[in-house]
Amino acid sequence: MSAEFVNKLQRQHLAELVPYQSARRSMSGGSTWLNANEAPLTPAFPEAPEWNRYPSFQNAALNQAYADYAGLKSEQVLSCRGSDEAIDLLIRAFCEPVNDAVMITTPTYGMYAISAATQGAAVADCPLIASADNSLQLDVASMLQRLRDPQQPRVKLIFVCSPSNPLGNLVDSGALEQLLAGVGQQALVVLDQAYVEFIEQSSAQVQISDWLARYPQLVVLRTLSKAFGLAGLRCGFAIGQPEVMDILRKVIAPYPLPEPTISGATAALSATGIQSMQAQVAATLEQRARLLEVLQNKAWVEKIWPSATNFVLISVADAPAIVQQCQQAGVLIRNQSSQPGLSPCVRISIGSAEEMDRLFEVLPA
Structure with missing residues (x-):
C-alpha cells in the first residue's frame, strides 16, 4: 500500500x-545576508553571534x-x-x-x-x-x-x-x-x-x-x-x-x-549524548525498582500499575490526602484520579536517588 x-x-x-x-526556506548560501530584515549583531549576547539570524x-x-x-x-x-x-x-x-x-x-x-x-x-x-x-x-x-x-x-x-x-x-x-x-x-x-x-x-x-x-x-x-x-x-x-x-x-x-x-x-x-542518555535511563530504572519495592510494603497502596516508563501509577484509597501530605513536605506528586476509568490514584515520577530518598521520608507509613 x-x-x-x-x-x-x-x-x-x-x-x-x-x-x-x-528567507531561510527560499534561499541558501551567500556570505552577506540582507534578505530577512535581521539585525547585523546580537548586542545583548555578543558571545552568541548566530542568535541574530533566523534559524533553519x-x-x-x-x-x-x-x-x-x-x-x-x-x-x-x-x-x-x-x-x-x-x-x-x-x-x-x-x-x-x-x-x-x-x-x-x-x-x-x-x-x-x-x-x-x-x-x-x-x-x-x-x-x-x-x-x-x-x-x-x-x-x-x-x-x-x-x-x-x-x-x-x-x-x-x-x-x-x-x-x-x-x-x-x-x-x-x-x-x-x-x-x-x-x-x-x-x-x-x-x-x-x-x-x-x-x-x-x-x-x-x-x-x-x-x-x-x-x-x-x-x-x-x-x-x-x-x-x-x-x-x-x-x-x-x-x-x-x-x-x-x-x-x-x-x-x-x-x-x-x-x-x-x-x-x-x-x-x-551525538554518540556521546546518546550514551549519556542511556546511562541516565539505567539510573532511572534502578530508582524505579527502589520505588516499587517501597510501595509493595505500604498498606495504603491498593494497586501498583505496571510501568515501562519513568513514572509509576498507584491506586490508593485517598489520593488527595497523600498528595497533600507530600506537598506539605515540599515533594510534589500528581493526583490522577480525574482520569476516566481510573479509581483514585497518584502518579509518581522517578527522580534522582536523593529525590527518591526524600520521597520515601514523606510518604505515609
Whole structure:
C-alpha cells in the first residue's frame, strides 16, 4: 500500500495551499545576508553571534541526527516544539472542524482531546478495556466499529499512547498491528512514543522502521523531553511517510525551533549524548525498582500499575490526602484520579536517588 492516500485525508483547502517561503526556506548560501530584515549583531549576547539570524525551517543536521538515531531516513522526520506541537499540527492538517474527529482511548494523554477541541474537531472515545493480565488495552473491535460508523463525524486521526501516559504500560503490539491493518487507508494511526527509551530494547515497538515500511498510515511521535532530559528546550519529532511530513510542513511555523534548541538537541543526539542518555535511563530504572519495592510494603497502596516508563501509577484509597501530605513536605506528586476509568490514584515520577530518598521520608507509613 502506497502513501498517496494521505493527500486525500488532508483538509481539502491544503491541497492547493502554497506554504509561506521564509528567507531561510527560499534561499541558501551567500556570505552577506540582507534578505530577512535581521539585525547585523546580537548586542545583548555578543558571545552568541548566530542568535541574530533566523534559524533553519527544518535543520538538516538535527533531522539527520534523529533519523540516524531512530534508523530512518531524514525525509521521514519533522522536528517541532515538542510532540505537543506535532499533535496540534496533525489535527490542523487533517481534521475539518465539526465534520472530522480524532479518536482517543481513555485513560490517555489529555492533550489529544484538548488540541482537537481547540481546532473544532470532534472527539471519539473508545476506552481501554481490561485484558487477561489485568492491564488496560485497546478495544480494537470497538475502535474499528466507530471508525466505520457513517452516522458520526469521520475519524481522521487515531491517537494511541504507548507506553501509556498516565498508565505506564505498553500497548499490546499484536493489538496495535491489528488496528493498523483494520484502519487501512481510512485514517492515520498516531503512535505517541514519548517514553520509548524506557522500553526494553527487545520490544517490537522500539525499532519502528519496519512498522513504517509496512503501514504507511502510521505516524510516530517522539520527544527529547523525557529520557534525554531536555524538557526545557522543547524539541520533539513527528515521524512518518514523506507525504505526511510534506503536509505538516504546510502548517508548521516558518521557524519552529530556536537556534539554542537546535544546537542542544543536535548535541544530545551525538554518540556521546546518546550514551549519556542511556546511562541516565539505567539510573532511572534502578530508582524505579527502589520505588516499587517501597510501595509493595505500604498498606495504603491498593494497586501498583505496571510501568515501562519513568513514572509509576498507584491506586490508593485517598489520593488527595497523600498528595497533600507530600506537598506539605515540599515533594510534589500528581493526583490522577480525574482520569476516566481510573479509581483514585497518584502518579509518581522517578527522580534522582536523593529525590527518591526524600520521597520515601514523606510518604505515609
